[in-house]
Amino acid sequence: MMMSSSDQSRACAAQVTTLLNRARDGDAQAAANLLPLVYEQLRALADRKMQQERPDQTLQATALVHEAYLRLVDTTKVQLWEGRWHFFAAAAESMRRILVDNARRRGRIKRGGNLNRVDLDKLEVTVHDPPDELLALDEALTRFAQQHPEKAQLVNLRYFGGLTHEEAAQALRISLSTADRHWAYARAWLYRQMASEEKPRH
Amino acid sequence: MALPADGIGRKATSLTNEETIFANALRKSSATERDEYLDQACTGNAQLRDDVERLLRAHDRRGGILEASPLGTDATAPTRTASEGIGATIGPYKLLEQIGGGGMGAVYMAEQLRPVRRKVALKIIKPGMDSAQIIARFEAERQALTMMDHPNIAKVLDAGTTDAGRPYFVMELVKGIPITDYCDQARLNMRQRLELFINVCNAVQHAHQKGVIHRDLKPSNVLVTLHDDKPVPKVIDFGIAKAAGQLLTDKTLFTNYAQIVGTPLYMSPEQAQISGLDVDTRSDVYALGVLLYELLTGTTPFDKQRLRDAAYDEMRRIIREEDPPKPSTRLSTMGEKLTLVSQQRHTDTKHLGQLVRGELDWIVMKALEKDRTRRYETATGLARDLRRYLSDEPVEACPPSARYRFRKFARRNKSALAVSGLVLLFLVLLGSAIGWTVRDRTARQARVSGQLELILKEVARLEEAEKWSEALISARQAEPALAEGEAPSETQERARQALADLKLVQQLEDIRAKSGTVWVTDVALRLAAQADQEYAAALRQAGIDLDALPTSEAVHRITARREIAAALLPALDDWLAVRIMRRNVEVRSMNKDEASFRRLIDLLHDADPDLWRQRVREAMARRDQSALADLATSAELDRQPAATLTLLYSALWASGKDREREMVLRRAQWKYPSDYWINHRLGVDLIWRRKPDDVREGIGFMRAALALRPQSIHALLNLGNGYFFLGQYDQAIACYRKMIEISPNSWVGFASLGGSLVRKGLYDEAIAALEQALKKSISAPYSAGVYVDLSMIHSSRPEVHLRNAGRAAEFAEKAIQIEPQASNHWTALGIARYRQSRWQEARTALEKALELGTDSWGGTHRWPEAIDWFFLAMSNWQLGQTDQARQCYGRAVQWMEKAQPWEIDIEELARFRTEAENLLAVPGSTTR
Missing domain, CATH: 1.10.510.10 (Transferase(Phosphotransferase) domain 1)
Incomplete structure (x- = not known):
């Protein structure tokens, strides 16, 4: 008999749960192995959502991470926050890749090459942020991470991982006031970087 | 590539500097102070000064991409500027004095300046909470809130965010004490x-x-x-x-x-x-x-x-x-x-x-x-x-009564009670032994009442587990004791009530199992109409006549039956879905039933106050497709109880939203793997797609359903159908036989058994089973299928004793009478007429079958088109139209080449092909 899709997702969930617990116990490889699993799940979910009637990115991204979490993590076995935050780190990174890929694709469509006008119109209506801005943010963030990896991770967790400020602070084991400071700096830095990149581009 | 302003080449010290200076500058309360600080901190480093200034400008930016995460959280939440205080103005409100403070924030008495001048209470939510979502949630409820109008409720008037991004609520000012x-x-x-x-x-x-x-x-x-x-x-x-x-x-x-x-x-x-x-x-x-x-x-x-x-x-x-x-x-x-x-x-x-x-x-x-x-x-x-x-x-x-205490005990000691069945048996034996020796009336009374109490306990246990069929079987054990009439009347009354209740549940579940199986076709509509009437009749008989009782009384009668509420409410929800499905499709039935339809919704709202389910019902009643889609994709869905998910499934079914329906079902099954109805619905959905992989998966869910309710004839029926579609007729037959054993008066088991026996080549047994089915009270759309099966046995089998073209034609005509729009009924008639050598009539019937194209089940039972073409070829040949005959034969072969394996995996098809080839003398192409 074939393996049903629910069996597969259950097997996947067990794997993720194990990886999370190992990552919590300090296994760096486990944390690395987590990313492809979470990414796959999020992308599959995202693809399915995009096919549905209202591909409203803003609304559904939250649902995506929630849903991925509920699907992939056996909450009875991963009680500790340290275990969970690895999941959100992976989810944040995955979401970032998905959104960036998506923005690139939309960028291409916008510049022509796609003849399907109906689809284009649909996208225009539903796209929340201009894709260029998201790509610019992604570039700036990559650059920022080279100098301030921890602060960049804070942005990642909050912006792409759907964590609140407090949760992100706890995940990074920094105090709330440090997180405030880091956020203010990161935000200003990124805006400044994006502004300086805008001009030469035309 | 030009080195970026903050390139990696910059010395680490100046980086730290930049960060520190930026943080310090932010703390300065005025622009002048800030400038002074920068002058001093960046002395002799114009570049640094420029970098920091640009940082500060960037900091003041509003509405950039980072302010709203694509994930919907509000990234600006922790920006804390405490500009709200006495005398401050927030929107059209001026804060007068603080009148309270609590877990969520401070409450102020405020003066509203426009459009009217009045005093209001204004509650500012404390920092750290997610303002965008709070406001979004509030907006979602605003309409409901404005509809509240009650002298004992302080109205919520408005909501918004302060300049610092903190949410606030405005309420009617109440000067009172707790x-x-x-x-x-x-x-x-x-x-x-x-x-x-x-x-x-x-x-x-x-x-x-x-x-x-x-x-x-x-x-x-x-x-x-x-x-x-x-x-x-x-x-x-x-x-x-x-x-x-x-x-x-x-x-x-x-x-x-x-x-x-x-x-x-x-x-x-x-x-x-x-x-x-x-x-x-x-x-x-x-x-x-x-x-x-x-x-x-x-x-x-x-x-x-x-x-x-x-x-x-x-x-x-x-x-x-x-x-x-x-x-x-x-x-x-x-x-x-x-x-x-x-x-x-x-x-x-x-x-x-x-x-x-x-x-x-x-x-x-x-x-x-x-x-x-x-x-x-x-x-x-x-x-x-x-x-x-x-x-x-x-x-x-x-x-707390004894029964209640028992139920509480039962909840705490589920495993211990698993043996209670044995205890019951023992006590019944003991009871009858006593019966032999003691003739005394009171002793007999005590014995009967003891039995009844035990039965009632067992029934209560099964009811709690929502094993309705099993509970009914247990309750039926009370029937002899009730007939003796010697237990104290209170115990008897309870047993009688339990029995009546469970019979009602059984009835409702039967209706429910039939109502949701096929999507809009004429038959589905007819089934829905039937289910509609059956629901009304079953409830009327149980003293819940929605059209006669005031809603509040009907609610009372339903909620009073607490033990079976878990079955009653979903059945009522299913009834609602059936009605809505009818309403969505049959425009003509709309106005007439509107009032009673509304009553049903009101009844459900009052009897089942769950908000989520109310939302689903309202969305389905309004035919609000996008609201239904929202509910189906909501992140909150995973936190809903099974009853809500089954209701949502029904709503999606009634609106024909198939993709969402499957998604909801799968999520539901993932979350509630041991819910009977979820497994049942998912199993049925998959099995009726008839593709082997789907069917196999569906069988898995159906078996789960059966394990949850081993006595459910509906689970058995659909499991049997699954095996049938896979060609595993022995298993199918076993399921149908078990069904007949449980429910010997139901025609379904016999009809399905007959169909499987045909496939096994056991024609005489098949005829007996099919005739049994016709003797039970079989309803119209189904009996047509039985007639067609019988017709085909008599028209298309090679066995001499089965051949009876006249009967075959009779049966086919009966089927057509019931459902003239089903192609396979005409196919059956065409074959029968061909066997009667009435070529012209055969041709007419077969052409009609091809023209209709769909069967009585909206396509799921469509017979291979090739059958029509083969017989049309042979009829034409007999009429001397050889060119047309060859053309038809060609169409049949063409169809078979394009068909899916499971569509042509039918023994008859090969036989019909050989028959046509022999007649038309087509050179040996019998391979397939």
């Missing part, structure tokens, strides 16, 4: 307190009817003001706990460091659960219970200090598991404080205890039940019981 304080200060006696409290219940009920749950009822949210010296209670903060609070509970799911809105003293057990999300109107009933407890005794059910000192998990455990003392017990252990408490209630210590003991105890404890299904269903229910108490009528609440 109800508990008022009652004590005014030394209200018990009756006065209860009168006041009843008003509060009615206000809460009003909100519930508008779809608003308070979620944070407590004395400080129930204020008493004086109107002409008359105390008027006002409930404040409606809708606010939801906007601000649900968010927090959401968060607990992710982080597990729970934050609690308000005080745990008034929190219901379901709110204290880990997930803490499944809150409905009954959570408010619980909070009202706590408030009543406090009005009676001056203390809350759980000790304030103890809850405060307990660790978070311990606190939650107390709320979920510990039974608080009854109010009278609490009073009796109060010691010295009792004197004060009595005085505040205008009575003395002795009288107070007497007053509370008994009915008031029961009423309070019923409102405080851990299991919300045992609480008052509604706030009005609680108020009504208090009214009864005040007018010396018997109250609905009662002391």
